[in-house]
Amino acid sequence: MTKDFEPTIVAFLCKWCSSAGSDLAGVSRMKYPPNVIPITVMCSGSVSPLYIFNAFQKGADGVLVSGCHPGDCHYIKGNFYARRRIALVKELLDFIGLESERFKMSWVSAAEGTKYTEIIKDFVKELKPLGPQKKLRRDQ
């Protein structure tokens, strides 16, 4: 089953770095799997844990939050808050028994199209053996 399984990923990208970085991947015509749907937010610091859980509840197999490199946040310190929150989310996922590998945080600058591409490729690869996420999924 896992062989044909294509995970669905929701990616919260901050507008200033990661979304711009993913734009650069496009401009450079890099290729990565289409499993990821980007949602551009103002800053990684605006990603509430509720967004992450909501995505899992709606049936996402993986969630990515990507922001500017620590210290480079367009809003000075949003990504520091994100980083702290994300550590808690990971623990909480472990606690409730959902593989915490399903959730990822990355730092991608506006110049790092290649890095974004690699992150998506790797994430898809890591999610495949885990199979569909059912634990938090609300039956629709």
Next chain:
Amino acid sequence: MKKRIGVFVCHCGINIAGTVDVDKAAKKLAEHQDVEHSVDYVYMCSDPGQNMIKEAIKEKKLDSIVVSCCSPTLHESTFRKAAKEAGINEFQCEIANIREQCSWVHKDKEKATEKAEKITKSAVERVAKNESLEPIGFPVTSRALVIGGGIAGIQAALDIADSGYEVILVEREPSIGGHMIQLSETFPTLDCSQCILTPKMVEVSKHPNIKLMTYSEVQEISGYVGNFNVKILKKPTYVDPDACTLCDDCTEACPVVVPNEFDLGLTGRKAIYIPFPQAIPATFTLDIKNCPGLLPIACGKCADVCEPDAIDYDMEPEVVEEKVGAIVVATGFEQYDKEKMKEYGYGKYPDVLNGLQFERLLSASGPTQGKVLRPSDHKEPKEVVFIQCVGSRDPELHCSYCSKICCMYTAKHAMLYKHHVPDGQAYIFYIDIRSGGKNYEEFVQRTTEEDGVVYLRGKVSKIFEENNKITVWGVDTLTGKEIEINADMVVLAMALTPSKNSQELAKKLKLSTDKDGFLAEAHPKLRPVESITSGMFLAGAAQAPKDIPEVVAQASGAAAKAISILSQEQLFHSPMVAEVNETLCTGCGMCIDVCPYEALSLEQGKAEVNRVLCEGCGTCSATCLRAAVKVKNITPGQIFEMIDASVGG
């Protein structure tokens, strides 16, 4: 209330339509309950495309639209304007990025189409809950800050000041002039560098609109476009410039000799010094790092001999606060770290010089008054080897980029060397000759035809000292022959790197840098002098290596951009700011603690937003436990709908 949404899917020629079935996507979106109208078109951004949108808005009575096209960084403003022209609020237009984030990165048409549909649907869900908003106006401080007093900063400061705005020009060193003041003559005209720069330096010092702050550093910046607050550290020079008569008695009395930075260590200077005779401001600086101590017991000789009593050991560092509306960053370059170039014997053999040192040797104001002499024994070198691309174009070991100016200045070095030593021989090792620029190619030709400079295509493999000569081993890749030259002097065209501390400054200013540490422009083609932060502009080699005319052009460009801000009475700020729901707010104050802009405060037990200070980052909304604060038009409610659309629920 149910909205009447229009969806417009762009083909972008085949850029999108090549990978996404645009027709299918438009039809799919038409099924959405809030979508009244959904079409595709070859170029939405074209005039007919925009007209089509405007007509549809009127005819179908649309109250909001989604354009599915390229990144919002490109055409969001185009389509928002079109929406406004058709009579709907500009914030009722959202962009679904199906090009950079979809069609360009995928190959499988079916999957890409599915993804494009989801991205578009997500934008539809968002716009369905968008509010109509009006930009927030705020006043502008019409003064500018220019950081860096090299030719870039000087030009930018003069241009802004000439337009009638006040400028604060901050320079880290004791004098303005940057690297250009160190140069001998400039290619391709052989203008004397000091002769063309010093008039500009004098103009800066005399300009009524320029406040010059040398020996100063930007310490902290806060605020936003139009209203930046800057803290500038004025380091103590221990000399009162108004009292100093430039008599020079202090330097004679000073017992300390250290390498002179202006001559790149080819000469020495005292701990109290003037960097060079034409320095602006014309005054001495006591370099505290090398001074034996400010207490009269430690030394005190300079103060003893200073007749006008200009030396003040009690001078303290001072922090000056200034308000400005726009900032030009022109922090320049430096040569590649010599520690990394040991293989060429730089720093080991006194007669292996870098390009700037050779400039000093050629300069009439240099350590040898313009005579080319070997630092080791002061003899005239009869054979000189110039090596290009030292550290440049070497992705494995050094810098991957081309430093751009070295081909030209090496040709100039060889030519000027021949003018000084007509019976000498100059060799240039090169990889390629890059002489793009007005009259540049002709200049290079002149070096070979008139001055008999020998160009050798190839890399140098080894340099070592032997019998008072510097032996250079290399290969001429055109003939395939190994070459050995017993030279008297070797000059290395070192790669250019961003100036030290520029990384630190970039952090303070929130400017991004590229992989090599140069300041990143907002768009490589179309916004080359703007940074990603609005109100901050880039000029000169801090952005990338470039030659003087390019630096001057870019500096004038940056100045014009700054003026376009300073000349506004009001600027407008995105109305996508935080908003507090007073019923839900309990006044816990958590949002106030996390706000990076101090835009939130507690008023009568409830959080309140200052709309001008708020940048809309949303950190508050992710922090609030009661969902009492949200950013307009990107609320948690909207995000949940967007997630729903993305996951396909």
